[in-house]
Amino acid sequence: MIYLLTTPDHPCLEDFLAGPGAALAPHVVPLAYPTLFAARTLPPGTYVFADLERLSDAELERAAWVWRQLASGGPAVRLLNPPIRVRQRFELLRLLHERGLNDFDVYRLDEGRPPRRFPVFVRGERGHNAVTSALLHDAPALESFLERRRAGDRSPGGTIVTEFRGERDGRGLYRRYAAFRVGDRIIPTDIFFGRHWEVRGLGGEMVVDQETVAEETRFLHDHPHEVQLREVFELAHIDYGRVDYGVVGGRVQVYEINTNPYIAPRPLGGTLREGLYGHFAREFLAALHALRGPDGAAPLTIGAAPTASGQQRLRRWGKRALYGALWHSGPPPAYARHLRLLRRLVRLGRRRVGDH
Structure with missing residues (x-):
């Protein structure tokens, strides 16, 4: 099973x-x-x-x-x-950039490090919903977007800025490639074509014609990016999931890996893609079948998950009690003085402990 x-x-x-x-x-x-x-x-x-x-x-x-x-x-x-x-989205994309596998970098909003290249877009660090912003073409546009978020009491935590890396072909189409890893197998999944920079598999946004089907057929059968994608999955420590990526200037550019991607029960984009979908479904099912254990x-x-020890619970209770007492020790300026004193004492105590 x-x-x-x-x-x-x-x-x-x-x-x-x-x-x-x-x-x-x-x-x-x-x-x-x-x-x-x-x-x-x-x-x-x-x-x-x-x-x-x-x-x-x-x-x-x-x-x-x-x-x-x-x-x-x-x-x-x-x-x-x-x-x-x-490796989650931010950690993986940062690592791929540092290793020279991705040409674009990513930034946390609370990181304090401005993007080095534009345009950029903003999205959540987790989940797989649509991006949060349009393409932002310079630093003032990014700052204006962030100001609007702050005005709406939106926290910068859990949000990342991503340098955009994509290209159109001669017809004005962007491509989003995808491939699964299922155990030891890498399975080309599909290519979505669209005129918007954020290519998604929505019926009204996909471009499907004889040219796109011919290109997608070659992709599924030739498996041109297997070596690069296997390296990415290994770096991510992911054995099951779908990678979404582009090819820009002949180089694979990984956008994300989804460890629980939705698989539609029928081909997206209409009947022209039925044969492509059937090819992927057969390959995917064969890979899943190979995972079945004896x-x-x-x-x-399964033992009960470990809980905090009595000492840890006591430490947390003492910390809450201490900071609560500080808060009620007087007006805010007195609280601030007492807090600074407490921090100095804690640092001193840690140094003394370290010396011994």
Whole structure:
């Protein structure tokens, strides 16, 4: 069996399994993380830790705990996407730029480091919704956008600025390439063509004609970017997911990796793409089938996740009590003086401890 772990609101494989993937549906179980966290025994099989970019830090730590418990199950258990090691969007894109694999850089809004090249756009650090801004062509345009966010009481946390890296062809079309990794296989998925710089698979925005279908057919059969994409997936520590990317100046430019991408039950863009969709579906199902683990092994006992020790709980309680007492120690100027004094004492104490 294959257990695909997702957040409760994003079972993104279910429509596909109800349609083209029906033959494999009895062997793939979409399993919500809350169910996983509550379980005290789990069956052997293949566990795909998907949807990691939608988990909180605490949930990622809980998922990592379950991963370690399952890892003790030996050959009866196969694990994909180690929760803590998987590089999230910002970390991955920054690393790809530093390694010279991406020509564009990314910046956190609260990082205090201005973009080196424009245009840029703003989007969330996690999740896979549309971008937050239009293309911003210079520093004043970016600052104006950020001022509007501040005026709306929007926090800069969890938001990144991305340098735009894309190009049109002679017909004025942008391309968004995609490929899956499923275990050891890299599977070309599709090319979406569009006239807007943010190419998305929405029917009214896609350009589909004989030329695009011919190019997409060559892409699916020739698999031209496998070597580069395998390196990217390895750097990301992702064994299951879909990479979205462009090709600019002949160089692959990775935009993101989604560990729980939605797979439609029918081809997007109409009947011209039916053969392309069928080719991908067959390849994807074959790769999933290869992930199935052995049947018949005994269930695994999952211990309760570790909680904070008594000492840690006491420390947190003492900290809350101390800072609460400081806040009630007098008017705000007195609080500020007492806080500065406390910080100096803490630094002094740490230095003394370090000296010994």
